[in-house]
Ligand code: CP
């Protein structure tokens with residue numbers, strides 16, 4: 188693996204498959220024990236500019252389970268780029284810790300941390316990407332469907348960090364993906380281009396449509412995310428109007444396959460992008476995805492730190 192895990196573009200298909208094998212191994216109750224102390228005396232710096240439930244807990248619990256210690260640095264602790272520059276923060280943290288994870292507003296901040304830090308840096312969500320979530324999502328798909336390619340993956344929602352990372356992963360692994368999205372809120376052109384280049388090699392198709400029924404029709408996997416991401420709260424009302432017809436409710440979900448998985452990175456805004464009758468239905472695997480954050484990230488940490 189490369190030194191850092193900033194984007195799905197940082198890993199090859201073989202590396203993703205290897206990480207899944209390792210994640211399944213560390214998840215397995217019998218084998219888990221062999222990784223219990225591999226990070227003894229090691230420290231992870233966890234830099235957060237935004238709130239979190241799953242990311243903070245899965246990284247902190249995961250690092251502890253591997254024998255190390257994680258330090259939470261919240262928005263008021265180091266004030267990324269305000270109290271001191273991002274390069275200086277990187278050049279301090281890498282003298283005291285063994286690995287850094289960061290959740291930032293700007294993707295550029297994570298890239299800068301990686302550039303100036305001698306220890307590995309993991310993207311724990313930026314405005315452009317959320318690669319750790321997508322690793323957990325595809326691990327979940329593998330567990331439920333037995334494969335991670337050649338199916339129809341419908342993402343219902345805005346062009347954002349989630350849709351970008353999911354498109355890259357679909358292109359890389361050979362999943363056919365369609366984004367059902369309101370006009371003017373499509374994923375960034377650059378992500379579409381790179382994802383399509385990857386898809387050309389893997390034999391997959393990546394599409395965008397403004398028609399929600401076309402997007403969800405016969406889908407094997409239906410994924411949604413909040414319409415307004417962290418940092419976009421001021422646009423909540425405007426986005427709610429634009430996205431209402433993409434709401435994943437029971438009626439819309441009937442257009443997907445009967446055994447379609449419902450997925451969501453969480454937190455869910457119930458009654459907005461998804462209704463209770465879908466997120467609480469037998470098709471929903473949202474808490475499996477949440478749990479898999481722990482296992483997938485432990486695999487990423489072990490490989491980056493060369494401890495497995
Ligand atoms: N899915 C996810 O990243 O959740 P948090 O924002 O709670 O960390």
Ligand code: NVA
Pocket residue numbers: 312347348349412413415416417452453454
């Ligand atoms: N797109 C969402 C994902 C949250 C995990 C956000 O950035 O707020």
